[in-house]
Amino acid sequence: MSEQENCEKLNLDAAGADGAGKAKKSCHGSKWHQGHGQECTEWGWWEDRSLAQKILIGIGFGILGIGLVFLCGLAVMLLWNWLMPDIFGLKRLTYWQAWGLLLLCSILFKGFGSGSNGGRSDRKRRRHLRRFLQEEQEPAAEWHESE
Numbered sequence: 001m002s003e004q005e006n007c008e009k010l011n012l013d014a015a016g017a018d019g020a021g022k023a024k025k026s027c028h029g030s031k032w033h034q035g036h037g038q039e040c041t042e043w044g045w046w047e048d049r050s051l052a053q054k055i056l057i058g059i060g061f062g063i064l065g066i067g068l069v070f071l072c073g074l075a076v077m078l079l080w081n082w083l084m085p086d087i088f089g090l091k092r093l094t095y096w097q098a099w100g101l102l103l104l105c106s107i108l109f110k111g112f113g114s115g116s117n118g119g120r121s122d123r124k125r126r127r128h129l130r131r132f133l134q135e136e137q138e139p140a141a142e143w144h145e146s147e
Contacts, residue, residue: 073099
């Protein structure tokens with residue numbers, strides 16, 4: 001039984017216990033908990049925040065994301081300057097040259113766009129493989145039943 005089903009069961013049990021239909025038990029022990037409408041929701045923690053808290057959380061994640069992006073360029077620059085001049089005799093890179101190299105590699109090895117087509121073809125391949133395996137298992141099951 002999933003956590004959401006457990007939470008819904010708690011609500012139904014609590015509603016049946018007092019007869020008034022009020023759910024008094026909560027689901028705070030898991031990621032599912034009761035929101036304002038006394039139903040279990042996955043986003044209850046977000047709904048409980050004020051607008052100012054939500055804005056501050058958004059700004060914090062934005063700053064963290066920007067910091068991680070800048071660290072990517074720094075990591076490429078440091079790795080290049082540590083390895084490539086000594087191994088291959090290449091020139092050292094500046095920070096912005098490292099970003100250009102990172103962008104070039106992204107274009108060459110990932111292709112343009114978000115790459116969602118690759119995920120779709122992968123899902124299609126998995127679905128085809130599952131169908132194939134099910135077809136292979138069905139005759140084997142029929143063969144064992146006939147013995």
